[in-house]
Amino acid sequence: MNKILVIAEHMAGVVNTSTHKSVACALLIPDAEVDVAVLAADDKAAMHAAKLAGVKSVINVTRNEFTEFVASTAAPAIAELAANYTHVFAPSTTFGKDVLPRVAALLGVGQLSDIMIVNGSHSFVRPIYAGNALVHIDADPAKKLLATVRIASFQPVTETGDATIETANITASLPTHTRFVERSSADNAGPDLQSATRVVSGGRALGSAENFQLIYKLAKQLGAAVGASRAAVDAGYAANDLQVGQTGKIIAPDLYIAVGISGAIQHLTGIKDARTIVAINKDSEAPIFEVADIGLVGDLFTLLPELQKQLGG
Amino acid sequence: MSKILVCIKRVVDYNVRIRVKPDGSGVITDNVKMGINPFDEIALEEALRLKERGVASEVVVVSIGPAETQQQLRTALAMGADRALLVEHAYAIEPLTAARVFLKLVEKEAPLLVITGKQAIDDDNGQTGQMLAALWDRPQACFASKVEINGNIAKVTREVDAGLETLELDLPAVITTDLRLNEPRYVKLPEIMKAKKKPLETLTLDALGITASKQFNVTKVTPPPVKQKGVMVKDVTELVATLKQMGSL
């Protein structure tokens, strides 16, 4: 019997869909029982987590120290909870990438990053070289298996479950050497980039923050989230949390429209799982066309307004 | 005064198109351009800037890798690091082993700060900094886009999925870097010459009393599935029609 603990990512009492997807991955482990750990200041997120289909128990740890999640503070608590489990999973978002390696080192074990395929209880596939190669890994079954889950590879579980909520007390002393100061989010109107079914992204070619509004307009018309290339973010046309790619977000929308983006390997890493990729670029040799399902060569400044018109706006 | 330790890794240059070996035993790295992992280069740049601001007095660059890693350490010295340590090891090691090695170096050097890249662009693990921080029992701030040091406290802004988050850390601590922290300087020829005279010490895992652990066995490496070739459309009308036909609109 494999016992898997999924560490929930949550904010303001709401469990992030990255958790739903990590649970979906955990349920693929043969002969598995899946619990979800919620570290929070109150019960709200635990109550939400209890609805995730397939989850047996929610392990609820409420402490004031978890009002804001700080990896250095939370890691000893997660390491303590891990004692009863064969596997510990967390989403491969900045949340999981930050905390899980710290937990692993406290437990004296390694960690797998970004698992995308489950082939057995200790057998997985994960990407390396920005997704340009896939490694097939057999992990030592004698050791506790910690892994982050590449969320673009899994569909979220539904919220039709009814898990029991267990209160857990932590005896580990939590360090106070790392303190939360503040969080700021750009005011991104429209759907969330990581879970949107449609995404319109703009690149360096937009040329200014003002022109980048063309991307916002098209996105609004399509009910899509807005994304950007690193060059567009670095140039200040778009907020940093909109970056798609190796160092930004890895997304899997049904429709991805790349406008004035050349298609660097690091950008393509972020969109490999998109179902349909549309590329608009004036250079017919741009590498983005190698991965595009539909390519259109031309000047975005004439094509975008035309597209908007034809879409009825 | 205080020291900053920067951990760098020798990796395949980020512009190289990676190919998987036909026998599935790995990726082709023979005769491929190598360089400092881009995120580690940013880590080094930040350390150098902190030194220039008077926050630190010495920047020590450390790496684990084959003998050829000396090339990357020389580049780091040319950028401005004061000295280098190479823990020579011919084979890839798991991040936990790397963290254990760096812990030994940290115990030896007693730095105020360890800065390293948030991930290496070869195996994309993104674990070593956090593991080192855990073993060292010190704070971590990952994905840094801004670092301020005030006495014994660091204020670090991090790039997180929700936007930007700021943490306050008691030093010593570990910081891992994201791309927007800074833009690394170019090395100039005279510095490359000067770097040849800077100290570069070589160590081994054995000498540090560390055995490489192996929890993960790579059974094979495969190329990603190939996408079906797409279609080119001639204008917006055809684009909209094709999208509708595919059920995407």
Ligand SMILES: Cc1cc2nc3c(=O)[nH]c(=O)nc-3n(C[C@H](O)[C@H](O)[C@H](O)COP(=O)(O)OP(=O)(O)OC[C@H]3O[C@@H](n4cnc5c(N)ncnc54)[C@H](O)[C@@H]3O)c2cc1C
């Ligand atoms: C370690 C590392 C990590 C990275 N991570 C990321 C990442 O996560 N995400 C990411 O995006 N990048 C990342 N990059 C950067 C990446 O290598 C590219 O530099 C970047 O993606 C380029 O952005 P771009 O396509 O917008 O700009 P460019 O490469 O400059 O492309 C602009 C494109 O616009 C086209 N164009 C210009 N004018 C017009 C016009 N009027 N109409 C139509 N088309 C036009 C051009 O033909 C060109 O193809 C990373 C790089 C490194 C080294």
